[in-house]
Amino acid sequence: MTAIVEFDPVGVDSIKGALGADALVLPSLDILRTHLDTNPFEDCIVLGPSVDQQDVFALAESLRVTRPSLGVVMVRRRIDTAVLSDSLRAGVREVVQERDLAGLAMAVRRQRDIASRLRHQLERGDEVVSSSTHGRVVTVFSAKGGCGKTTLATNIATAIAASGKGTVALLDLDLAFGDVAIALQLFPTHTIGDAVAIGEDLDGEAVRGLLTAHRSGVQALVAPMEPSTADTISVGLVTSIIDVLRDEFDYVIIDTPPALDDNVLSAFDRSDVVALLATLDIPALKNLKLTLETLDLIGYPRDRLKVVLNRADSKVGLALSEVEKTLKAPIVAQIPSSRDVPASTNRGVAIVVDEPKNPVSLAIKAFVDENILVTASNDDTIPPQLRADRRSGRLWRR
Ligand SMILES: Nc1ncnc2c1ncn2[C@@H]1O[C@H](COP(=O)(O)OP(=O)(O)OP(=O)(O)O)[C@@H](O)[C@H]1O
Numbered sequence: 001m002t003a004i005v006e007f008d009p010v011g012v013d014s015i016k017g018a019l020g021a022d023a024l025v026l027p028s029l030d031i032l033r034t035h036l037d038t039n040p041f042e043d044c045i046v047l048g049p050s051v052d053q054q055d056v057f058a059l060a061e062s063l064r065v066t067r068p069s070l071g072v073v074m075v076r077r078r079i080d081t082a083v084l085s086d087s088l089r090a091g092v093r094e095v096v097q098e099r100d101l102a103g104l105a106m107a108v109r110r111q112r113d114i115a116s117r118l119r120h121q122l123e124r125g126d127e128v129v130s131s132s133t134h135g136r137v138v139t140v141f142s143a144k145g146g147c148g149k150t151t152l153a154t155n156i157a158t159a160i161a162a163s164g165k166g167t168v169a170l171l172d173l174d175l176a177f178g179d180v181a182i183a184l185q186l187f188p189t190h191t192i193g194d195a196v197a198i199g200e201d202l203d204g205e206a207v208r209g210l211l212t213a214h215r216s217g218v219q220a221l222v223a224p225m226e227p228s229t230a231d232t233i234s235v236g237l238v239t240s241i242i243d244v245l246r247d248e249f250d251y252v253i254i255d256t257p258p259a260l261d262d263n264v265l266s267a268f269d270r271s272d273v274v275a276l277l278a279t280l281d282i283p284a285l286k287n288l289k290l291t292l293e294t295l296d297l298i299g300y301p302r303d304r305l306k307v308v309l310n311r312a313d314s315k316v317g318l319a320l321s322e323v324e325k326t327l328k329a330p331i332v333a334q335i336p337s338s339r340d341v342p343a344s345t346n347r348g349v350a351i352v353v354d355e356p357k358n359p360v361s362l363a364i365k366a367f368v369d370e371n372i373l374v375t376a377s378n379d380d381t382i383p384p385q386l387r388a389d390r391r392s393g394r395l396w397r398r
């Protein structure tokens with residue numbers, strides 16, 4: 001069920017129209033609070049355009065503490081940057097324009113899905129698996145599309161392979177729309193879709209048979225050619241593939257779709273480093289903040305998360321210190337914007353090897369050196385307790 005508060009009957013009709021019979025309209029915020037107290041399985045609330053914005057923010061701020069898994073969706077007549085950034089600070093998960101009924105239905109579905117998963121994880125006390133004993137796993141993620149995930153993942157993989165500091169596998173987990181093969185101009189004979197026939201207990205030899213070699217030395221496991229094949233690939237299979245790859249390679253770099261789905265969460269569980277990517281715009285930063293909050297909720301170790309800003313030199317009037325304060329996380333790398341990036345991608349080469357002196361290449365290589373390559377100094381940045389836990393292979397509590 002989804003509880004709605006909206007005072008205007010026309011607004012109520014349109015919100016109910018978007019959400020269907022499964023919506024419960026409540027007459028005030030006080031009654032909504034009582035409803036939430038007595039319904040621990042309520043996963044999402046919608047606050048309509050007639051509900052005072054400051055009241056919504058105050059409610060969201062208190063629910064963030066008392067009911068962290070609940071999805072708060074706010075509907076507004078007008079949405080501008082100020083509304084989005086204030087919502088982001090308050091903990092409103094989604095802001096939807098009042099006429100965007102399809103967007104509202106999608107936002108509610110997304111929030112209910114995330115909230116129920118979080119609730120179950122919190123109830124079960126699921127565990128984040130410890131990071132690897134052999135290969136180092138690095139996942140590149142951003143909840144907003146087009147931030148540069150594939151660019152960063154392919155360049156990290158190529159930079160490590162070119163440095164000769166270890167063997168590298170690149171896994172494309174953007175199962176429906178992955179474009180690692182295109183970015184590196186690969187002509188694969190196999191894709192991750194072929195692993196379905198092998199089953200979840202696949203071994204190193206089977207996975208190696210599915211890889212495509214890039215001239216840099218990177219071995220890529222690319223996404224299926226047909227988007228529909230994605231549905232046949234289970235999270236169990238994805239998890240087995242990551243486990244096998246980290247046994248076989250020194251570094252496993254994972255590209256992801258722009259959504260925190262079960263495959264991505266499984267990759268996070270097995271990652272030593274998660275590069276969280278954003279660009280300097282409010283929608284991207286809002287999604288990054290939500291990702292950080294969601295990962296905090298499930299107890300994901302903060303020290304594995306590295307915030308990376310792409311196109312960080314864009315003049316958009318957002319100060320980095322403000323961004324860090326809002327995210328409550330440091331920005332560990334800033335990659336500038338350059339027309340040479342799409343130009344390299346169009347030629348199927350990674351800019352880090354094609355133009356090693358380009359500021360984009362220098363920023364990516366510095367990120368790799370400081371945060372990914374196993375060096376004595378990187379190991380020093382890992383807290384002693386974590387180092388001990390890694391060695392003993394102990395599990396993380398969520
Ligand atoms: N630093 C940069 N400077 C200029 N262009 C960039 C930069 N980073 C990425 N791009 C360009 O932005 C576009 C999107 O990048 P990319 O495909 O890596 O994003 P993505 O996050 O993987 O997208 P999707 O969510 O669709 O998978 C590409 O054309 C890429 O060349």
Ligand SMILES: [Mg+2]
Nearest residue numbers: 149150174179
């Ligand atoms: Mg991509």
